[in-house]
Amino acid sequence: MRKQQQGFTLIEIAIVLVIIGLLLGGVLKGQELIQNARVRNVITQQDGVKAAFFGFQDRYRGIAGDYLLASATANIPGAGGTCGGNGNGLIDAVSGGVAESICAWYHLARAGFISGNFNGVGASAAIADANTNNSPANPFGGLMQIVWDNVYSGTASNVHNIKTGSNIPATLLAEIDRKIDDGLPNTGNFRFSTWGGADAAICTPAAVWAITSTAAQCGGASLF
Numbered sequence: 603m604r605k606q607q608q609g610f611t612l613i614e615i616a617i618v619l620v621i622i623g624l625l626l627g628g629v630l631k632g633q634e635l636i637q638n639a640r641v642r643n644v645i646t647q648q649d650g651v652k653a654a655f656f657g658f659q660d661r662y663r664g665i666a667g668d669y670l671l672a673s674a675t676a677n678i679p680g681a682g683g684t685c686g687g688n689g690n691g692l693i694d695a696v697s698g699g700v701a702e703s704i705c706a707w708y709h710l711a712r713a714g715f716i717s718g719n720f721n722g723v724g725a726s727a728a729i730a731d732a733n734t735n736n737s738p739a740n741p742f743g744g745l746m747q748i749v750w751d752n753v754y755s756g757t758a759s760n761v762h763n764i765k766t767g768s769n770i771p772a773t774l775l776a777e778i779d780r781k782i783d784d785g786l787p788n789t790g791n792f793r794f795s796t797w798g799g800a801d802a803a804i805c806t807p808a809a810v811w812a813i814t815s816t817a818a819q820c821g822g823a824s825l826f
Contacts, residue, residue: 654716658715672686701725708720743769770818772814791826796821
């Protein structure tokens with residue numbers, strides 16, 4: 603007697619395909635949600651630092667990091683005599699042997715405008731020694747910077763800006779740029795920056811944000 607061969611019916615195959623489609627759709631949607639959350643996180647972080655900068659300026663009639671040492675000691679709770687700037691109204695990377703870009707985080711934190719227990723160590727170095735003890739990190743571990751400089755792409759002149767820090771995928775920076783600016787790394791108020799070791803040839807080839815998965819060590823700058 604001939605044995606009847608068993609197999610899947612068209613309905614069973616269709617059900618399996620539907621389940622696979624739902625699973626793939628769920629995975630892709632989950633990845634999109636994670637990406638959106640990371641984008642919002644970086645944007646919120648940048649906006650928070652900007653608000654802290656202006657809040658400090660409004661309260662103390664000076665610029666965080668640039669604030670004179672004597673003024674910081676007298677007016678900022680718990681600031682002590684750790685660090686202070688030259689009072690020229692700019693957050694200089696290094697001026698007169700003082701890294702005001704590191705003092706800025708110390709002043710903002712001690713004044714209660716940002717969270718963090720930054721120690722200001724490295725502010726007196728000839729070259730700013732940024733690390734997690736004196737500078738905040740982005741969600742990907744890259745160190746941020748608030749400074750008056752021109753270390754960003756495109757037509758550059760010295761302005762106050764907030765560096766996101768490196769280690770951020772270029773695809774995420776592109777999404778940030780589209781949400782808050784013009785979507786291009788070399789123009790507008792959000793641009794590519796080499797701060798932290800990012801490479802323009804990898805992150806922004808042909809003056810656009812890279813969309814390859816290998817462009818993961820990138821960073822930007824919010825100009826204001």
